[in-house]
Amino acid sequence: MQAEPSRDDDEDMACEAAMASIRANGHHFKFNGHRNGQPFQSNLELRGAEGITMESIEWLWKDHLAHGKLSILAGDAGTGKTTLALSIAAYLSCGRQWPDGAPMTEPGTIVMWSGEDDIADTLLPRYVAMYGDRSRMCFVGAARDADGHHRPFDPASDLPLLAEAISQIPGRVSLLIIDPVVSAVAGDMHKSNDVRRALQPLVDLASSTGVAVIGVTHFTKNSRGSSPLHRVNGSQAFGAVARVVLVAGKEEDTGRRILARAKSNIGTDTGGMAYSIEQTEAAPGIPASFIRWGEQLEGSARELLGVIETEDDPEERGALTEAKTFLADLLADGPMAQREVMKNARGAGHSQRTIERAKAHLGVQAKRLDGVWKWGLP
Template sequence: MQRRTPQQPGWMVELTAAIDIPVEKIQWIWQDWLPRAKLSILAGAGGCGKTTLAISIAARLSRGGDWPDGSKCEAAGNVIIWSGEDGIADTIIPRLTAADADLSRVHIIEGLRDQRGNRRQFDPAANFALLNEAAARIDGVSLLIFDPLINLIRGDMHRANEVRQGLQMVVDFAEQHCCSVLGISHLSKSASQSSVADRVIGSQAFSALARTVLVAGKANNSEARVLVRAKSNVSIDIGG
């Protein structure tokens, strides 16, 4: 029995010959590590320094400093940070200060406020669209940090369809503002997956949608921390 496809009057598929589509180069916040206009994930076990590293990246970008690999930050940029786990005044700001951030370029999401001055909590899954106006108000954003990333998912973080639906608005935001979105996540304790990128907590749709997955951890028998590329669809995927 032949299946019939429902027709949609007035609509047609738009096709463009590949030769008519101009090639665009990948733009970078941090060359080969943090691409612009893309979603990236920074994952690791608890206590390995994920948030400290993310704040360090924000600080270096805010002042146009050198990256950890010695490369130069080409231009300073604005940063927006949402944290659902750490206190702003007693943890985030002191860490930014310790990392020598330009605090005038780093903006913290503290909540929502209406025209009457009423305030309420910022819900990442429900209120994300309001960040478009916020980014325009500060003359653009180069880096948006969400800690943790799973708070952007309104439904079940283990269901691929719900994760993709929740993260699509993030992907669209990154493209629209040509900024990097860095989501902080944990790794599952299971070591059965062949790739460490597949251990990002929740559905594998998280690491599938992210163009880059970075993993932080402690070096063996040392207090030193390491940062490695677990996955990259836009550059090399080895090294650390």
């Protein structure tokens, strides 16, 4: 027996019939310089959908950074936002598998501008300490004006110069880091229209060159507990214009940090990763901080930030003490899958936030074994 058409099939057939009727009655317009077979002129370009080929998102780092798109990386002071960006750059330069296990297509070249940190004593040592390939990293230096005089690069006015320079770099430039991205705004960073106009050249640069752009910025002060997207410093247009917003948080008493996705118009907008910042030497006598990535985390950005930004009151201290005892007993016989730990914790009445804090206090180590994240006592 032939299957009955589904509701979707019925709708598809109805739509096709409607389109056929439109074409037959001459109401279908071609936006190719002609309307009903007659040429016309307009100062506005209209692109007919029939002439557009659909494209898939080309990810640099799946669900984190996309080629040709602007992403924002925001967080409080002390979360290591610049070091995070440099860690991403170092992974990319070597073609290594991304920290969450996502594959990398090929190594890429990185261009970085920083208005806050020195290249020689801060940025380069951190990049080298994380095994970044120096041959694939370019730092933006001075710009040259019409008279040939050198002056500091200004993201608010010099993006055309940057686009031209990127186009002349051999091979493909995969990543551009602008730190801080608010420097691209010449107007009022708290006014939506000013921010949108200022960021459009950066969006256009990303689109025209195919480079993935990370704009680094801060959280608004005293904004804990509110929506992570609304915590991005300045106008909400920063988060609106960016296709992906990544947020970083830090737990003060343990130093534990997390990177979470607060927004994505083009992919998954939940989940994150744990990380820590440690110290080493990039060369003898050259100290540098580096990122040590941890396990993957589940939940919304607000939930994940809530785990590490909670205020410590007496009731919470008591809950934390009980959670530490519970977790130590649970892992006493050896490592356990993270999902099983959380399942047991919920059954015992412990919240994910409290268990995550207990994990940090106990120094519980998370390792990926046979494709599964497992927790174990140090």
